[in-house]
Amino acid sequence: SAVISQKPSRDICQRGTSLTIQCQVDSQVTMMFWYRQQPGQSLTLIATANQGSEATYESGFVIDKFPISRPNLTFSTLTVSNMSPEDSSIYLCSVEVGDRAGNEQFFGPGTRLTVL
């Protein structure tokens, strides 16, 4: 299993500013994932972050808006840049643990972001 913590747990930000969300895992993992859950909607994958390489972004998400760092095997950050009210969401990180037969994704508690 994996225990994941995120900081901050919530924040209220002004339009045009940026916020960096931290994700810490209690074990070394190869891949970390960042998801967004907009109000009343499901989770959407933003990007996959591998240590030592650039993050892979999903369609509709770009590095300039959501830069990601992955400095080591237990930590990652997601920055939400130049925020607008449409960025108000819960942002979650997750990691995959286990082998091919029994892989499982563990999720962090989420960061609730409100943009005014």
Next chain:
Amino acid sequence: AQRVTQPEKLLSVFKGAPVELKCNYSYSGSPELFWYVQYSRQRLQLLLRHISRESIKGFTADLNKGETSFHLKKPFAQEEDSAMYYCALSSGGYNKLIFGAGTRLAVHP
């Protein structure tokens, strides 16, 4: 296109009644399907996965490739089953997940 559909936003039942949360998927390869659950004030967690063919908390789900479905079932619902349930599809070589919109299960006494 890869997609997961959960047609019901809310499913409301009484304690002891059978429950079936529907999930249909669209995927061109061999899918891996999961059910995740989020109880009130808790983080999202895995409930079960089709490759394990297991029963967790009385819930089961069978992958039906002909109907492209992975419905979640429980014969007798309990109040503690009240939660948000998400069906998810594993896609691509990195096991990234595609989630359905979710179904809120409310079990009344």
